[in-house]
Amino acid sequence: MVYKIDYVDGDVLIWSVTESGVECEVDESYTPTIYVSVHGDGEFSTARAALQDHPSVVRVAVVDERVSFRHDPEQVLRVDVVDLKAVTSVARMVSRWGSPGEYRCYNVDFSREFRYCLEEEIDPLPTRELSQMQIAVSETELASARVTELTIDDETVTGSGEDVLTTLSARVESVDPDVLFLNTSDLIPVLFQQADRLDVEFQLGRRSGWQQLAGESTYESYGQVGHSPARYNLPGRVIIDGSNTFMWNQTNLDGCLYLVEQSGKPLQELAWSSIGNILTGIQIQEARERNVLVPWRSWRHEKFKTMRQLHDADRGGFTFAPDVGLHEDVHELDFSSLYPNIIVTRNVSPEKIRCECHAGREDVPGIGYSICDERGYLPDVLEPLIKDRDAIKAEIRETEDEERRDELEGRSSAIKWILVSCFGYQGFSNAKFGRIECHEAINAYAREILLETKAVLEEHGWRIVHGIVDSVWVTPIEDEEQTSLSELVSEISEEVAIRLEHEAHYDWIAFVPLRDSDAGALTKYFGKVAGEDEYKYRGIECRQRSTPSYIDEAQKAVIRAVDEYRDPEVVCEELRSWVDRLERGAVDPNELVITNRVSKKREDYTQSTRSVAALERAAELGLTRAPGQSVSYVVVDDTKDSRERVMLASEELDEYDVGCYRELLVRAAASVLSPLGWRERRIEQFLSSHDEISLNSFL
Incomplete structure (x- = not known):
């Protein structure tokens, strides 16, 4: 079956994997x-x-x-x-x-391979296992434009530029992989330019040459600046760029192939596609089944609303403010794929909401929109995905085969990301088939469901200590009789027609306050899973990508101390051991690497931050960083404003700024101890008094 489409010199090359090998068919007459x-x-x-x-x-x-x-x-x-x-x-x-x-x-605006498959009615899902090869190169090698060392699978290849090219070309020819996984596809032009410069015969694809499909770009999404690397192509091979593949990194090959089947996007395009792009592909398949064309630009106007309607509709999801503090015996209940299931069970679809045929009805709670009785296309898109994920999760619970479990986990994760995006996509201005009224209706149904759930739980002896969108955390109300949660979960599931699941039971869970307020942070909490040597962390430093590994480990150790002692002073003694090690200079600087995403060009920053210092140092070493890319560094002297303030993670690291990392340690500890009433100032006072006692003992 077809797995790759190439456009070369006006022809279309259709690559298929068969039991006997790889075949290439040439289409010379294709017209988009x-x-x-x-x-x-x-x-x-x-x-x-x-x-x-x-x-x-x-x-x-x-x-x-x-x-x-x-x-x-x-x-x-x-x-x-x-x-x-x-x-x-x-x-x-x-x-x-x-x-x-x-x-x-x-x-x-269809992507190249997807367009051909759609117009020629080709299924791009390969029918046999694809062979793979991994190639990785360091950033400094790539920046020098003279590659003398790279890794092929698990083997490091070194030598002159000519030796490396010859070895790599021979290895690729010998293995003949269907998929080349590169840590960065920027390696492709560098290698070919090196071959031209050295006059070495070199080939990576199944035919000679290479193509640049798109240049690098910077974009902004939901207030965050992102970076899209340049995309390259090799005839006959799927290129997976490790620096530009969200879905592959979040799932695995099995998850990606599942989405190839659902969306009709060939593997190479699916790997670099965003979640919304893949969801659009799935929707396009449904649209073509119904003979509906795909608009280039969205012309769906938002229907007129009164000010009261706008006020009632534009309210977002529902949250119960978290009860800051540490709570014992807490249960987490989650609705299974709440927003997708609302779409399916309530028939929320762009062409069916506020329909003319039922204009007098008020079906959506709180905002009064009508929804047509005729089945919409969006429920038909999502229902198979929901059913597949439910079946996959059931099989995961039953299987003991680790290899099979990995396959299933990949598919489940792939579906999860598509289902997560389907709600927000309805409010996206450039969505091919979105509609803001769908977004508003889904929120309205979700608010109603959460309020109904709260009423049932409280009526039967359970207190909600936190709730957000599709999850609630409950603990028994003292001196009241509780109905078993299994009974209530079944009752609520039947009442709202969406399955409520018992997600977890915690010995204890702590909800963290905002840094500058006593109000609870909606998405920051941690807790101990009942009956297991396992903890759950959400939103705190150990879950943030910028946090150094040493701070990550220290925070988790402090949480274990909370579990064992519940006493802030004893917990601070655990923190003290991590501070002592830091102050003695006994920490490997590689454990203190900070990774931050940069939002501007170096020259556009007006403040001398650590990230700016890192950008300046990178520029000095010939390493480029575009807005949206990340820079990794260790702080070595936080008193300076220049590039000497930091060292890049790729450099030889042998020092660090104790004060800077001590501050990060205390901040991470404060996230853990603030539910117990200790903020940063109190922690610092304890550590300072400890230091004075330690010094006096030597007098």
Whole structure:
């Protein structure tokens, strides 16, 4: 079956894996297709004539298609163009005709391989196991543009630039991998340029040459700056870029292949795609099943709302403020895939919400939107994923085969990320099939469900100590009789038509206050799992990617001390041992590496922060960092503002700033002790008095 599509010199190369090996079929006649609809004062015949005369258009035909889920089939223009570049150029020309919205284009911004599979009705899921090879190179080697050392699978290869190229090329030819996993695909142009410079015959793909598919870019999403590396291609091989593959890093090959099957996106494109991009692919498959075209740009206006409707609708998810402190005997209850299940059980779909046929009904609680009785497309997209995940989770609980468990875990994780994104995607302005009213309706149903759950639990002797979106934490109310949670879970599940699950039982759980307030932080807590030597951490330093490993380990040790003693002074004695080790200089600097994502170019920063110092040091060493990328460093002298303030993690590390890391240690300890009433100042007072006692003992 097909697993890779390449576009080379105007031809399409279709690569298939078979039992006997890899086969390549060449399609010399492929022409991509877009569609054009005409609205308002637009002239259908004029548009058709103009497109027929365009040099990049091969043919124009009138066909019947649905331009949205709300529309019946209507006449549109099918436009076949000469190549991929012509797709966008022709669409841009059409979009400039007439008034905005008169001429609309469809099926425009598809990725290369996905487009071919969609138009030629090809399933890109390979039917046999794909062979793999891993290639890694250090950042300093890559920056020098002269690679003399790299790792092939688990073997390090060193030598002259020519030796490394020859060894790598021979190894690739011998193994002939279907998938090349690179820690960064920037290695591809560097190797080929090195081969040209040294006049060495070199090949990585199943055909000669390489391609750059996209340049690097910086973007902003939900207030965070991100970086998308350049993308490269080798004919006949799937390239997985370790620096640009969220889904592969969060799941595994089995999870990715499951999503290939669901979305119709070939493996290489799926690996670099965002969650929303993959969800769109799944939705597009459903749209084409229903003969619905995919809009290039979203034209769905938000329906009129009164100020009261807007106030009631725009409220987000529901939360119960956490009861700050340490609580004994706590149970966590979670609704299984709450938002996706609301979509499925309540028929929340863009083309069915606020429908004209039921305009007088108020189906959505609190905001009064109607929802059509006819089944929507979005429930049909999500229901198979929900059922698959439920079946996979059930099999995980039953299987004792570790290899099979890993496969299942990968698929379960892949589905989880798609289900997590389906709610937020409805409110995304560029979503192909999203609608803000769906986003509002899902929240409204979720608020109602959580309030109903609270009422049932409290009526039967349970107190809610925290609740957020789809989870609640409960503990028995003193001096009251409790109905068993298993009974209540079944009752609530039946009442709201969504399964409520008993997620965990904790011996104790602590909810952390905000740093500058006594109010509880919604997503910061930690606790001890009942009957297990296991702890759960959420939101605190040991769960943050920037935290050095030494601080991570120290915080977990402090939490274990809380579990054993519940006494802040005794817990601070544990902290003291970690501070002592730090102050003696006995900590390996590699355990103190801080990793931060940079949000601007180095020259755009106005403050002299540690990250800026690290950027300056990286620039001095010839290492580039674009906004959205991460920089890793150790603080060596926090009193300085220059690049001497830090050293990069890739350098030879032999020192660190004790005061800086002591401060980080105390802050991490405060996250643990603040539920017990001790903030940073109190901790520092204890540590200082301990220091004075220690000094006096030597007098």
